[in-house]
Amino acid sequence: MNKEKISDIQGINLVILFIFGSTLVMGTGGMAKNDMWIAILLAILFSVPVLLMYSRILYRYPGKDLYDILEEVFGKFIGRIFSIIFIWFFLHLGSLVLRNFGEFINTVSLPETPKIVPIIIFAFVCILGVKSGIETLAKCSGYFMIFNLLFIIIMTFLAIPKTNPENLLPIMSNGIKPILRGAFSAFSFPFVELVVFMMVFDSLGKPSSSYRVYLKALIIGGLIVALLAMRNIMILGAETLGAIYFPSYVAVSRINVGNFLQRLEISVTIVFLLTGFIKISICLLAATKGLSKLFGYKDYRFFVTPVGLLMVNLAYLIYGNIMEMFEWAREIWPYYAFPFQVILPLIILIAVEIKAMLEKKNKQKKNEAQV
Amino acid sequence: MWIIIITLYMIIFFIDTRSVVKADKEGKLPLYITLMVVSCAIFIANYYTVNMPSPAGPIKDLILSIIGS
Numbered sequence: 248m249n250k251e252k253i254s255d256i257q258g259i260n261l262v263i264l265f266i267f268g269s270t271l272v273m274g275t276g277g278m279a280k281n282d283m284w285i286a287i288l289l290a291i292l293f294s295v296p297v298l299l300m301y302s303r304i305l306y307r308y309p310g311k312d313l314y315d316i317l318e319e320v321f322g323k324f325i326g327r328i329f330s331i332i333f334i335w336f337f338l339h340l341g342s343l344v345l346r347n348f349g350e351f352i353n354t355v356s357l358p359e360t361p362k363i364v365p366i367i368i369f370a371f372v373c374i375l376g377v378k379s380g381i382e383t384l385a386k387c388s389g390y391f392m393i394f395n396l397l398f399i400i401i402m403t404f405l406a407i408p409k410t411n412p413e414n415l416l417p418i419m420s421n422g423i424k425p426i427l428r429g430a431f432s433a434f435s436f437p438f439v440e441l442v443v444f445m446m447v448f449d450s451l452g453k454p455s456s457s458y459r460v461y462l463k464a465l466i467i468g469g470l471i472v473a474l475l476a477m478r479n480i481m482i483l484g485a486e487t488l489g490a491i492y493f494p495s496y497v498a499v500s501r502i503n504v505g506n507f508l509q510r511l512e513i514s515v516t517i518v519f520l521l522t523g524f525i526k527i528s529i530c531l532l533a534a535t536k537g538l539s540k541l542f543g544y545k546d547y548r549f550f551v552t553p554v555g556l557l558m559v560n561l562a563y564l565i566y567g568n569i570m571e572m573f574e575w576a577r578e579i580w581p582y583y584a585f586p587f588q589v590i591l592p593l594i595i596l597i598a599v600e601i602k603a604m605l606e607k608k609n610k611q612k613k614n615e616a617q618v
Numbered sequence: 619m620w621i622i623i624i625t626l627y628m629i630i631f632f633i634d635t636r637s638v639v640k641a642d643k644e645g646k647l648p649l650y651i652t653l654m655v656v657s658c659a660i661f662i663a664n665y666y667t668v669n670m671p672s673p674a675g676p677i678k679d680l681i682l683s684i685i686g687s
Contacts, residue, residue: 339673549646550649553650553654557653559657560657560660560664564660564672565674566674579674579677579682582681582684582685583677
């Protein structure tokens, strides 16, 4: 039985920070250009049924995580094959996010430092976080959330003089196709990456909590991401936005209040790093928990360091350069992640429902036989 | 360089496994050491190989062949 418990609000904070994760750094739905915000809103809408699907699976097995559910539904052999597939996905996702932050730090503040240095330092902080457990991460997320929201609100207000609402026009000038492509991109990164939380939400108090947490966090986090996308378009314009790697960072660097308040981008860097810490830690936690369950160990903490170091290695060798990273994130990731985020959970949900139906029928038959 | 990498991994190993006896009783150490050795080997290979093959390449080729562009 899982002893670590988190409240619904802590769960919501964790999910919102996870959504912010690398989305604030890299942006999402870029294919839609100045209609990016519409694409993000559409992606939120498309994500709702998928998150309901995750919640339904968790609701059927209260107090159990994805790996326990897989073994119970599919049996040991097939369940473990599914587990290995998910462990790979969580490890890969963590590595990609780690690399995003490595590239971000390397590009904006430490260009002379080897890329591996920020990646290793960041990974060690995440390893310490995961070793402390989900309860500690959840408590941290409360403080991070206040700090992040405060900075996001202040930066958005300070950026108002630099905004040009005409940059949002014309709306849908290129038709619906780029918006749908952008929505698909935003759907897979970051909204349905929340499949990772199927490893965490066994710590929630009530079986129905996962519905509340997923949906509230999706709406709050998604709307903030859409708002920030809108702000970035209004400050930078669609053309500039398509030409730069880190839109929020560049947008905030334009803030200049009376030649006094300027160079505020360092403050958003702190916000980015806090959200990145949560996202990488959750991925590391999910991968480590899966690996320890795969080998039949109850406590995952002992394996956090080696799995974290594997993540560092994968993060370092996965891309040749920053251009490859962005091409992968924009063009390949949505198609690569779709089976892990939608198809496999759908198969699991169907199996869970069939199993529940059969159990119900068997129970009825037994009752009838007794009568 | 490989000596430095192995030494660093050993330092991490000794710091991280302060509760080695307890861990060994549960039989966790073999898996731990295997993961550390794999990780260390990738690190060393990554340092000495110019174009280390990455999993991103084959995945990208596969997906591009499926979606057809």
